Amino acid sequence: MTPSPEAMSLRILVCVKPVQDSASGHWRMNHYDGFAVEEAVRIREHVPGSRAEAVMVGPEAAAGVLRRALGMGVDDALHIREPGSTLEPFQIASLIAAAVRTRNHDLVLAGVVSEDAAHGQLGALMAEMLDRPCATAVVRLVLEMRLSRVTVDRELEGGARERLELPLPAVLTIQSGINSPRYPALSRLLQANRRALPTVEALVLGIPPSRVALVKRCTPPGTRHGLVLEGRTEDKARELHAILRRKGLPPRPAGGRP
Amino acid sequence: MTPAAAPILVVAEHAQGRIQPGSYAAIHLAWKIQRLHPAPVQVLLPGNDPRAAAAELARRTGLAVMAIQVPGPEPSTSDVAVDALWRYLVDHRPSFLCMASSTRGLECAPPLATRLEAAHVTGVVDVLAEGGAILMGRLGCANQEIHFLEALTPTVVLNPLPGAFDADMPTPSAPGPVAWHHGPRERQRIVSRGFLPAATDFGALAAAKVVVAAGNGVGERDNLTWIQRLAALWPQAAVGGSRTLCDRGWLSHDQQIGLSGATVAPALYVACGISGAPQHLAGMRGSGLVVAINTDPRAAIMREADVCIVEDLTRFIPVFLSLVEADKLEGQ
Missing domain, CATH: 3.40.50.1220 (TPP-binding domain)
Structure with missing residues (x-):
């Protein structure tokens, strides 16, 4: 993030999603949202007087995710409590939009996608619901406060990029790799743990009805007939070696004969 | 239930003089739906001046292509493309709207689904017909399962998972017809300053x-x-x-x-x-x-x-x- 020198203050909202570990049941912050939180905190640090707020839709047990965002440096947090974890993206966006609509954030940030469901819809949905311009997959952003504008480079297919200018207020989804998300500061985490998080129940905000129903699940078919090598590690290594030789792809040790 | 006559529409993309390859995967998804749910397939191509690209699409696919002109500077941005597409769609509601899983496709699909009050499924890996309904499969449970979903809305917006559908086109017997839809100049908030090539050499x-x-x-x-x-x-x-x-x-x-x-x-x-x-x-x-x-x-x-x-x-x-x-x- 590069701020312009003529900075005024900004109100930043960053959307985070709790992701549940299938083995432990532990809730953690969606990997991609870490980059959005870091970007929000960097803007807040560089633009005096700015405030960053994190918002999350999720169960009570996932509150630690918001506390992590506070530990990373956001000023405020809002927990929209919803006990289930199967809301559709437009339902999550509707809840967040209903909660923040009147708060007039200058910049709304979200991760580019969630690591569990991988819908990749939230940012564009928020923009539509809040009537803001939107750029997705942002890998570089420059704020020009005097012009009330943000210039971004966003990632296209194959590593190409497009440069866009958006007037503020705007919604951006942040691509991974734009920054290195910091570890939460211990002092801030302790502070966050002592603090009651502002909460609002999703039912109070109103959850719109689902638009899809899960009918059935199945195992994805393989595209190749994977041969699973059996036995001890040495047996598997020997079998792989034989397969590679049969396929005309023999490995040669460094300095070996051609 | 989905009205039988409502078309299956594909929104194609072109940039820098070429059709975005993901558009062809979206067309293959539309064809697969068509085999299960007979309805005409038509391609929409928004752009500042999409004439050449529309002709190429019609020639390569044999499908009817509607070039949706988006007045304003080139390249057109997502905000004006969405508004222009919406003006067309409001009078031509599809049963299915298929869009590429490109950055642009994933940026335009959510606002269109919102305006159409449509179910929106990204990362579609398969479709099948069961019990009179079209089910759309997407990966779930850390890519270990396919979850088949039934839409509860008359229109469904779909983005295929990259790589899940063919992107090669069979040679059609004849080019499809090309038509024009001219819209008014839309409110443009986003300005494109152009494209930057990949910063890395692969x-x-x-x-x-x-x-x-x-x-x-x-x-x-x-x-x-x-x-x-x-x-x-x-x-x-x-x-x-x-x-x-x-x-x-x-x-x-x-x-x-x-x-x-x-x-x-x-x-x-x-x-x-x-x-x-x-x-x-x-x-x-x-x-x-x-x-x-x-x-x-x-x-x-x-x-x-x-x-x-x-x-x-x-x-x-x-x-x-x-x-x-x-x-x-x-x-x-």
Whole structure:
């Protein structure tokens, strides 16, 4: 993030999603949202007087995710409590939009996608619901406060990029790799743990009805007939070696004969 | 229920004079739906001046193409494209609206679904008909399952998963007709300052006959040494990896394989500690022999591999290297 020198203050909202570990049941912050939180905190640090707020839709047990965002440096947090974890993206966006609509954030940030469901819809949905311009997959952003504008480079297919200018207020989804998300500061985490998080129940905000129903699940078919090598590690290594030789792809040790 | 006569529409994309390849995958998805749910398939192509691209699309697909002119500066941006498409769609509501899973497609689909009050399913890997309904499959449970969803709305917006549908076009018997839809100048808030080519050169990866790729399963940065030593067993080999490792700076961005990096098709692809995220798989599916080394037998990469080795790479690779070395000594 590069701020312009003529900075005024900004109100930043960053959307985070709790992701549940299938083995432990532990809730953690969606990997991609870490980059959005870091970007929000960097803007807040560089633009005096700015405030960053994190918002999350999720169960009570996932509150630690918001506390992590506070530990990373956001000023405020809002927990929209919803006990289930199967809301559709437009339902999550509707809840967040209903909660923040009147708060007039200058910049709304979200991760580019969630690591569990991988819908990749939230940012564009928020923009539509809040009537803001939107750029997705942002890998570089420059704020020009005097012009009330943000210039971004966003990632296209194959590593190409497009440069866009958006007037503020705007919604951006942040691509991974734009920054290195910091570890939460211990002092801030302790502070966050002592603090009651502002909460609002999703039912109070109103959850719109689902638009899809899960009918059935199945195992994805393989595209190749994977041969699973059996036995001890040495047996598997020997079998792989034989397969590679049969396929005309023999490995040669460094300095070996051609 | 879906009205039988409502068309299946595809929104195609073009930029810098070429059709975005994901548009063809969206067309294949539309054709697959059409086989289950007979309805006309038509392509919409928004753009400042999409005439040449519309003619090319009609010629390559044989489908009817509606060029939707988006007045304003070139290249047109998502905000005006969405408004222009919406003006058309409001009078021509489709049963299914298929869009590429490109950055632009995933940016335009959510606002259109919102305005159409439509169900929106991204990452579609399959569609099937069951009980009179069209079910749309997408990956779930860390890519271990396909979840088939039924839409509860008359219109459904779909983005196919990259790589799940063919992007090659059969030669049509005749070009499709091209028509025009002119709209008013829309409120443009976003300004495009143009395109920047990929900052990295994927030449080394693209030219390699053997690619040894590392994923999050390498654990520690030092373990990349094993990946490099494994790659050194073949001439014309290159080391690549997943986005996660490139984001961490463990590998350079010209080593990134997947949708936002290089697409490779070597004779041998060795995936080490790679889980098999769809974005990565889309960049290596054309490979010859695929070997996967992973501690998780259920990892998605195992379904894409010819040879599956359920092992910790830090244990397996040293054993394999020793074996190759011993084989060399025996052969001398």
